[in-house]
Amino acid sequence: MTEKPRHKYKIRYTMTNPEFGEFIPDDTPSLGLTDQLLIASVLLPEDGSRSQAFMTWDGKNEGKQWSAEDLFKFWTLMAHNVASHPDMPLPQVELAEYVFETVRQAVLSARREAGTL
Numbered sequence: 001m002t003e004k005p006r007h008k009y010k011i012r013y014t015m016t017n018p019e020f021g022e023f024i025p026d027d028t029p030s031l032g033l034t035d036q037l038l039i040a041s042v043l044l045p046e047d048g049s050r051s052q053a054f055m056t057w058d059g060k061n062e063g064k065q066w067s068a069e070d071l072f073k074f075w076t077l078m079a080h081n082v083a084s085h086p087d088m089p090l091p092q093v094e095l096a097e098y099v100f101e102t103v104r105q106a107v108l109s110a111r112r113e114a115g116t117l
Contacts, residue, residue: 009033010059035059076103
C-alpha cells in the first residue's frame with residue numbers, strides 16, 4: 001500500500017496566554033502548524049469604544065498578507081461559523097446564514113456559467 005505524502009505546513013507558530021496559566025521561561029513552547037494565519041487584536045477601552053486590527057500571514061506566499069480572495073473566503077466561512085454558534089441570537093443567525101448562502105449561491109452560479117461545476 002502506497003503511503004499518502006504528508007502535508008508540509010508553511011507556518012509554524014507559538015502562542016502563549018499568561019491569563020490562562022503560569023508562564024515559565026523554561027517551558028517547552030507548544031507549536032502550531034498551519035498554512036495561513038490570521039490574528040485579530042481587539043481593544044475594548046473603558047469608554048465603550050472598540051478598536052480592532054487584523055494581521056494575516058500567507059505561508060504559500062512567503063509570509064505576505066492574505067490575498068483579497070482568501071480574506072473573502074475566510075469571511076464567508078466565518079459567517080457560517082457564526083450562524084452555528086449555540087449562543088447566537090436568532091436575528092444574527094439569520095443574517096449570518098443569509099450572508100453565507102448568498103455568497104455560496106453566487107459562487108456556484110459563477111462556476112456553472114464558467115463550466116467548472
